[in-house]
Amino acid sequence: MSELALILLVVVVVVGVKKLPELTRSAGKAARIFRSEAKALKEQDAPAGPAPAGPAVSGTVVDRDGPSPRG
Numbered sequence: 001m002s003e004l005a006l007i008l009l010v011v012v013v014v015v016g017v018k019k020l021p022e023l024t025r026s027a028g029k030a031a032r033i034f035r036s037e038a039k040a041l042k043e044q045d046a047p048a049g050p051a052p053a054g055p056a057v058s059g060t061v062v063d064r065d066g067p068s069p070r071g
Helices: 002-015 020-045
Strands: none
């Protein structure tokens, strides 16, 4: 705990008391933007539900075990 207090004291001395509220405000804003963008990416990558069925395909079943038509 004393290490955290020392780090905060150094930050206050380096940044200055007048700039500290502005620094914390901008850091909070950056964190909110980061969270909202991460949430948007997660929602974009997540499937919305079951995949829609495509059109039915008609055709002929081919017996692949039989002889080749080429000879």
